[in-house]
Amino acid sequence: MNGDVLSMVLDQLPAGSEAEVVMTREELALTRFANSHIHQNVADIAVTVRLRLHLDGRTATGSTTLVGPDGLRQLAERTVAAVRLSPPDPGWPGLAPPRELSGTGTVDDAVARATPDDRASLVASFVDGAGGLTTAGYCRTRYTTVTFANSAGQSAASAGTEAVLDGIARLGGADGAARRSGASMSDLDGAVLGARAAAKARAGAEPVELPPGRYQVVLEPTAVHDVLRCLSIYGFGGRAVNERRSFARVGEAQLDPALSIVDDATAPGAVGPPFDVEGTPKRRIELVSAGVTSAVAHDRRTAAEVGGQSTGHAVADDYAGPIPLNLRLQRADGDNAAVPSEVDGPVADSEVADLVAGVDRGVLVTDHWYTRVLDPRTLVMTGLTRNGVWLIEDGKPVAPVRNMRFTQSYPEALRPGAVLGTGRHGVTLSSSYESSSLVVPALRLASWNFTGGASG
Amino acid sequence: MSEFDTAIVAVEAALAAGARYADARVMHRRYESMSARNGEIRELMQDEDAGLGVRALVGSGWGFFAVPDVGDAAARAAGTRAAEIATASGRVPGPAADLVRLPVRSGSWANDCAVDPLEVPLSVKGDLLVGATGLAHDQGADLAEGTYQIWDTRKWFASSEGHRIDQHIRECGGGISATAIGEDETQRRSYPSYRGQYGTRGWELVDELDLGGHAARIADEARALLTAPQCPAAETTLILGDEQMALQIHESVGHAIELDRILGWEAAYAGTSWLDLTRLGNLTYGSELMNIVIDPRVPGALGSFGFDDEGTPAAPRYAVQNGQWVGVLAGRDSAMMAGLDYAGSVRSDGWARLPMVRMTNVGLEPGPHSMDEMIAQTRDGVFMDMNRSWSIDDRRLNFQFGCEVGYEVKDGRLGRMLRNPTYTGIGPRFWQSMDMLSSTVVPWGTPNCGKGQPSQVGHTGHPTPAARFRNVRIGVRG
Numbered sequence: 001m002n003g004d005v006l007s008m009v010l011d012q013l014p015a016g017s018e019a020e021v022v023m024t025r026e027e028l029a030l031t032r033f034a035n036s037h038i039h040q041n042v043a044d045i046a047v048t049v050r051l052r053l054h055l056d057g058r059t060a061t062g063s064t065t066l067v068g069p070d071g072l073r074q075l076a077e078r079t080v081a082a083v084r085l086s087p088p089d090p091g092w093p094g095l096a097p098p099r100e101l102s103g104t105g106t107v108d109d110a111v112a113r114a115t116p117d118d119r120a121s122l123v124a125s126f127v128d129g130a131g132g133l134t135t136a137g138y139c140r141t142r143y144t145t146v147t148f149a150n151s152a153g154q155s156a157a158s159a160g161t162e163a164v165l166d167g168i169a170r171l172g173g174a175d176g177a178a179r180r181s182g183a184s185m186s187d188l189d190g191a192v193l194g195a196r197a198a199a200k201a202r203a204g205a206e207p208v209e210l211p212p213g214r215y216q217v218v219l220e221p222t223a224v225h226d227v228l229r230c231l232s233i234y235g236f237g238g239r240a241v242n243e244r245r246s247f248a249r250v251g252e253a254q255l256d257p258a259l260s261i262v263d264d265a266t267a268p269g270a271v272g273p274p275f276d277v278e279g280t281p282k283r284r285i286e287l288v289s290a291g292v293t294s295a296v297a298h299d300r301r302t303a304a305e306v307g308g309q310s311t312g313h314a315v316a317d318d319y320a321g322p323i324p325l326n327l328r329l330q331r332a333d334g335d336n337a338a339v340p341s342e343v344d345g346p347v348a349d350s351e352v353a354d355l356v357a358g359v360d361r362g363v364l365v366t367d368h369w370y371t372r373v374l375d376p377r378t379l380v381m382t383g384l385t386r387n388g389v390w391l392i393e394d395g396k397p398v399a400p401v402r403n404m405r406f407t408q409s410y411p412e413a414l415r416p417g418a419v420l421g422t423g424r425h426g427v428t429l430s431s432s433y434e435s436s437s438l439v440v441p442a443l444r445l446a447s448w449n450f451t452g453g454a455s456g
Numbered sequence: 457m458s459e460f461d462t463a464i465v466a467v468e469a470a471l472a473a474g475a476r477y478a479d480a481r482v483m484h485r486r487y488e489s490m491s492a493r494n495g496e497i498r499e500l501m502q503d504e505d506a507g508l509g510v511r512a513l514v515g516s517g518w519g520f521f522a523v524p525d526v527g528d529a530a531a532r533a534a535g536t537r538a539a540e541i542a543t544a545s546g547r548v549p550g551p552a553a554d555l556v557r558l559p560v561r562s563g564s565w566a567n568d569c570a571v572d573p574l575e576v577p578l579s580v581k582g583d584l585l586v587g588a589t590g591l592a593h594d595q596g597a598d599l600a601e602g603t604y605q606i607w608d609t610r611k612w613f614a615s616s617e618g619h620r621i622d623q624h625i626r627e628c629g630g631g632i633s634a635t636a637i638g639e640d641e642t643q644r645r646s647y648p649s650y651r652g653q654y655g656t657r658g659w660e661l662v663d664e665l666d667l668g669g670h671a672a673r674i675a676d677e678a679r680a681l682l683t684a685p686q687c688p689a690a691e692t693t694l695i696l697g698d699e700q701m702a703l704q705i706h707e708s709v710g711h712a713i714e715l716d717r718i719l720g721w722e723a724a725y726a727g728t729s730w731l732d733l734t735r736l737g738n739l740t741y742g743s744e745l746m747n748i749v750i751d752p753r754v755p756g757a758l759g760s761f762g763f764d765d766e767g768t769p770a771a772p773r774y775a776v777q778n779g780q781w782v783g784v785l786a787g788r789d790s791a792m793m794a795g796l797d798y799a800g801s802v803r804s805d806g807w808a809r810l811p812m813v814r815m816t817n818v819g820l821e822p823g824p825h826s827m828d829e830m831i832a833q834t835r836d837g838v839f840m841d842m843n844r845s846w847s848i849d850d851r852r853l854n855f856q857f858g859c860e861v862g863y864e865v866k867d868g869r870l871g872r873m874l875r876n877p878t879y880t881g882i883g884p885r886f887w888q889s890m891d892m893l894s895s896t897v898v899p900w901g902t903p904n905c906g907k908g909q910p911s912q913v914g915h916t917g918h919p920t921p922a923a924r925f926r927n928v929r930i931g932v933r934g
Contacts, residue, residue: 030910034721037550041541042910044509044522044808059497065505065524078502085578087497087586116519116544124548136724138909168724175723243599244637318499319491319603369727372845374858374878377642380934382847382856382878403849405856405880407934451932452854452880 005067006149009051012076013151018054018095020150022277022316023047023067027112027143031119033167034136036127038120050277050316053079059089061318093300095152096279096310102266103274104158107143108184111161114141122165122190129194130169133201137167137179139188146273156281158273162437163188164430168387169197174207174400176200176346177222177367177387181430181437183269196348200366200388203346207400209453210391216362216420217448218355218392220348221427224440226368226383227410228261228329229431232438234376235411236263236287237313238302239321245376247411248293254411256419257291260332263324265312270326271430271437275312282312287324290332291416297324325436331422336441338424346390346397348442351423355444357395358421363404363448364390364397374407382407382451405452413445420444459484459622462531463614466510469535471616475512475542477555478535479615481765482508482526483807488574490581491603495590497582507807512538516553517545518789522808555788556799558768560617565762566624568755569658573606573628576659588632588667595675597634603652604630604662605903607915611765611807619767627758627915629654629901632667636678643681643875645674645860649699650843654901654915657756677861680873687862687877689931693834694879695827695892695924697841700859701820702900702918708883709741709748710818710916712852713775713783714801715790717813726907727850730883731781733794739781742887745823745923748776750785750801752816757917758901759818761803765811768800775818779888787813805912812908819919823893830892830924837865838930840877856880856932879930886925894921 006021013019029043049072050063060082064075110118119139127135141163148156165188166179177200178193219227240246247254255261265282266274275281278300285295298306299314299322313322330336340349347353347364356364371383384405390397412418423441430437457465463480470478487503508531509522519542523534585602592600606628613621631652635644646652647670655661696704716722717729731739741748752761752770763769766788775783786794787802790813804811831839845858862877863870897919905914 028910031545032909033548034723035550035719036548038517038545038548039550039721040520040810040812040909041518041545042520042522042810043537043541044520045524046507046522046808047524048505060500060502062502062504064503065507067524071504075504078504082500082502082578085582086500087579087582089497091496116541117547120544120547127548134720136720138724140909166724170723177724245599245635245642369850370847372847374845374876374934375641377637377640378934382845382858382932382934384847384849384854386850403854405847405849405854407856407932409934412934449934451856451934 005049005072006147008072009049009076010149010151012073013053014080016055018151020052020095020279022050023147025145029114029119030138030140031123032138033123036135038123041116049075051075051079053083054092055083057088058083058086059092060086091301093304095150096154096300098153099281101156101274101281105160105273106183106269107159108161110185111141111163112143114185122188125190126165126167126194129191130198133169133171133198135167135169140164148275148279150279154279156275156279160271160273162271162430165190165193167193167197169201171201172205174201174204175387176204179222179429182428183271192342200346204388204400207402209402210404212450212452214447214449216359217445218352218359218362218364219443219445220352220366221429221440221442222367223365224329224443225429225438226371228327228438228440230371230379230381230410232324232327234373234379236296237321237323238296238298241296242302242305247377247379248296250293250296253292253416255288255291255414256416258332258419258422259288259291259414260286260330261288262286262328263297263326264328265326272325276314277316278314280310280312285311297322328426328439329441330426331424336424336426340425346388351425352442355421355423355442356392356397358444359392359395362392363401364392378409379411380407380409402453404450406449407451408449413448418446420446457528459612460614460620462508462526463612465528466508466531466535467614467616469532470510470512470539473536473539474514475539477513477616478510479613480508480510481611481613481807483609483611485806486574486608488606489603490585492585492589494593494600495586497586508534509807510534510538512542513553514539514542515546516550517542519545520810553789554792556791556797558799560619561763561767561769562620564622567626567656567760569626571659573659574608584667588671591668591671592632592634592675595672596679597675598637599635602632602667613767615767621763621767623762625656625761626658627654627656628659628661630662632671634675634678636682638682643678645677646842647674649900651904654758654903655756655899656758656760681861681875684873684875687838687874687931691927691929693837693924693926694928694930695830695834695837695839695865696922698898698920698922699900700841700843701920701923703843703846703857705818705820705918705920706902706916707846707848708852708855710815713785714813715784715786715794718784719790719793725909730851730853737782740779741776741781741884742779743890744779745890745893746776746779746887747821749819749821750775750783750816754817754899754917754919757817757899757919758903758915759816759917764800764802765804766799766802771800785813785815803914805914809910809912814914815905815916817917817919820921822895822897822921825892825894827894827922831865831870832868834865835867838874838877839863839865839870853883878932879928880932881928889926890923891926892924897921
C-alpha cells in the first residue's frame with residue numbers, strides 16, 4: 001500500500017522531474033504521570049507523505065497528511081506549482097542513486113502492539129519502585145514505518161520501534177532521575193528505575209551551596225547525553241562545518257585520545273530507519289577516532305559542496321542541515337562491554353561509583369537542563385544541573401549540592417588530557433526533541449566551569 | 457458531513473464508551489515557509505495537514521486519541537479509543553479531576569488579515585529573501601539568512617457540554633540575520649528579531665518590516681562585533697531593548713505563571729515554578745512598575761484567538777499588578793484543582809496533540825519613560841538587545857540570557873559596542889530592580905515555544921516596552 005502511495009505521487013509529476021517521496025506512518029503513545037498518578041495519556045496515528053521536487057533548475061518541498069487520491073493529487077499539483085514559481089536552486093545535488101540497504105530496522109512486537117494498559121503497568125512499577133516518594137515522568141512507545149522512492153530508481157523501506165521510560169522521584173525539594181530507552185519493551189524495568197530515582201532523591205535532602213568555580217566532575221550518562229547531543233547538533237553536521245560555524249576540524253586532535261565517537265544507524269537495536277530522507281543508505285562513520293576528529297555527517301547538498309559523498313544524514317528540516325542521530329560515545333581502547341550493577345546511594349550504578357572513587361574533590365552531576373549555545377564556534381554552552389548533584393570528597397559523595405549554573409565549552413571539557421575516566425557501559429537514551437538515540441557512558445572530567453548557584 | 461458533525465460523532469462515541477466529558481477538535485492547517493542563504497533560496501516548504509483529536513474524561517482519568525482522518529468511522533473509533541485510554545489512566549489513579557464550570561459557548565472567530573499571505577506570489581516572497589540576504593552577504597556577512605513562515609489554521613471544536621466553535625487563524629512573519637565568522641567565534645545580528653517578527657496578521661506584517669532596508673546595517677554590525685570589546689564582567693545598571701524584554705517576560709514570567717507547572721504536572725520535564733499558590737495575591741513579583749497582562753485579544757499579536765482550545769472565550773487578566781502576583785494561565789481542569797474560577801489559556805499545536813496550558817499574549821504594560829530618558833539618566837551601565845541565547849532553571853528562577861549586541865552607557869550617552877553581552881539573575885530580585893519603563897510597546901511574537909510530551913510548539917505574544925534594571929550581574933563567560 002505504501003509503495004502504491006509513492007507511485008501515485010511520482011506518476012503525477014511532469015516529465016523531467018527529479019523527485020523523491022517519503023511516506024512515514026507513526027503510532028505514538030505517551031503515558032505521562034505527575035504527583036504519582038497518570039494525568040495525561042495520549043496516542044495518535046500520524047501519516048505524512050513528503051515530496052521534494054526539482055524541476056527546471058528549481059526546488060520545492062511539500063507534505064500532506066491527506067493520503068487519499070485527492071490529497072496526493074493536490075500535493076503533487078501544489079508542489080509543481082510552487083517549483084515553477086521558485087527562484088533557481090544552483091546547489092541542487094541530484095537524487096540518490098539506487099543502492100542496497102544494510103537493514104530494515106528493528107521491530108519489537110511488544111512495543112508495536114503496546115496498549116494503554118501496558119504503559120500504565122510500567123508507570124505503576126516505576127511509582128511502586130520509588131517506595132512512596134512523589135513521582136513524575138512518562139512512558140512512550142513508538143512504532144514507525146518509513147517508505148521511500150525517488151525518480152532515479154532508489155527505493156527503501158523500514159520499520160522500527162522505540163520504548164522509553166523516564167521519571168523522577170521527589171522528596172522535600174530534592175529530585176532524583178532515572179531513564180532508559182531502547183527498541184524493545186524488555187529494555188525497560190520500571191521498578192529498577194523508580195528505585196534508582198528514589199535513592200537519588202533521598203540522598204538529596206538538605207543540599208549545601210557550593211561557591212562558583214572550576215570543579216572536577218563525574219557526569220552520569222544522563223548528563224553526558226546532553227554533551228553528546230550538543231556536539232552532534234552544533235558540531236558534527238556538514239552544513240555547520242562547511243559554513244565554519246562548527247568547532248569540528250577534521251584531522252585535528254580536538255578531544256581526549258581516550259574517546260571515540262561513532263554514528264551507526266545500522267547497529268542492532270538502533271532507533272530510526274537505516275536510510276535518510278534523500279534515500280541514501282546510512283553507514284557507520286567514525287566521527288572521532290581516539291580524540292582525532294575524523295569525519296562529519298553529510299547530506300547530498302553539503303557533501304557536494306566539498307566534493308564528498310553523502311553519509312546518509314539528511315533530515316526533513318533542511319534548515320539546520322545534516323545531523324547524526326545515532327551516536328555512540330565510547331572508549332577508544334574498545335573496552336566497552338561491562339554491565340554495571342545497581343548500588344546503594346545517589347550514584348546511578350557501579351560504573352559511576354568507580355569513577356567517583358577516583359575523585360579527591362569534585363562534583364557528581366546526574367542531569368543537565370536547558371543548555372543553550374552561547375557561541376557555536378567554540379560550543380560554549382550555558383545550562384544548569386538538575387535531578388541530583390553531590391559534592392565528592394575522597395572518592396565518595398559526601399553532601400548533596402544545590403543546582404548550579406555552568407558556562408562551559410563542551411569540546412574544551414573533553415580536550416586532550418581532560419578526560420580522567422570513561423565508563424565501559426553505554427546507556428541508550430533518547431531525546432525529547434528529535435528522534436534520536438544516543439549511547440553514552442559516564443565520564444570523569446578534569447574541569448567544569450560552574451558560574452553560579454541556582455539561587456543566585 | 458460537516459467538520460462539526462465529525463467532532464460530534466467523536467464526542468458521542470467517547471460518551472458511549474464511558475466518558476463523562478469529551479471534546480473534539482477537527483483541524484485543517486496549511487503551512488508555508490521559505491528560507492534563503494546568501495542570496496539563494498535554500499528551501500521552500502508547503503505542508504497541509506488535517507485530522508481529529510478527541511479528549512475524554514473517564515472517572516478522574518483523561519485520555520486523548522488523534523487520527524489523520526476526518527471520516528465518520530474514524531471519528532467514532534477515535535472517540536472510543538480516547539475513552540479506552542482514559543480508562544487505563546485509572547490504573548494509576550490520582551485525585552478527583554473535574555472542570556471548572558464556565559458558560560457553554562457557540563461562535564466563530566477570525567483574525568484580521570489584510571493581505572492573505574498564502575496568496576502572495578512565491579516569486580515576490582522569494583525575491584524579498586533573495587534580495588535581503590544577497591545584500592547582507594555583499595555587505596560582508598559570511599552567512600546571511602532569511603526566512604518567512606505562514607500558518608493558516610481552521611478548527612472546529614465541539615464538546616459534550618454543547619460547545620460549537622469554529623475559528624480561522626492566519627499567522628505569518630519573517631526576518632533576516634547576518635553572521636560574521638571569526639577565527640575563534642561567530643557574531644550574529646538579526647532583524648527585526650531573533651528568528652523574526654510574527655503575528656496574527658497577513659503579509660502586510662512582513663511588508664512593514666522592510667527587511668531589505670536593514671540588511672546592510674546588520675551585516676556591518678555583525679562584522680563590527682568580531683572586533684568589539686568583550687562585555688565586561690560587572691554588577692551594573694542594565695537597559696534591555698523591547699525585543700530582549702519579550703524573551704525576559706516569556707521565560708521568567710510567562711512560564712512561571714502556568715498553572716500546570718505550579719501544580720507539578722510538568723515536574724519531570726518542563727519543570728515546576730517558584731510560585732506557590734498559597735501566595736497568590738500576596739507575593740511581590742517585581743517593582744510597582746511591573747504590570748503583566750494576559751490578553752489573547754491583542755489585535756495582531758501572535759498569541760491572539762477568539763476562544764482557547766477548551767472553548768473559553770478570550771478575556772484579559774492581570775498576572776502581576778503593581779508588582780504583586782495576582783493571576784495565572786489556567787485551563788478548566790487545572791483551575792478546578794487550584795480552586796480558581798477562570799480558565800482560557802489552553803491550546804494545542806495541532807489536531808494530534810493534547811490541549812494544555814500555554815501562554816497567550818503575556819505582556820508588560822508601558823511605563824512613563826522614553827528610551828532616551830533611560831539612557832540619559834544612566835551614569836554607568838550597559839544597553840543590551842536582541843536575544844542570542846537563553847537558559848533558565850526548572851523553577852523559572854535562575855536565568856542567564858545572552859544578547860547579540862551591547863553598548864556601554866556612560867554619563868547618559870551610548871558608548872562603544874560590546875560583544876558577547878550576557879546577564880544573569882534571579883527572577884523576583886531582577887523584576888524588583890526595574891526602575892524605568894518605556895512608554896513604547898512592541899507586540900513581539902514567539903513562534904517556537906516548546907512544552908509538553910509529546911513535544912508541542914506554541915505561538916505566544918509579548919507586547920512589551922524597553923526597561924531599565926539596577927544592580928544586574930553581566931558578562932558571564934565560559
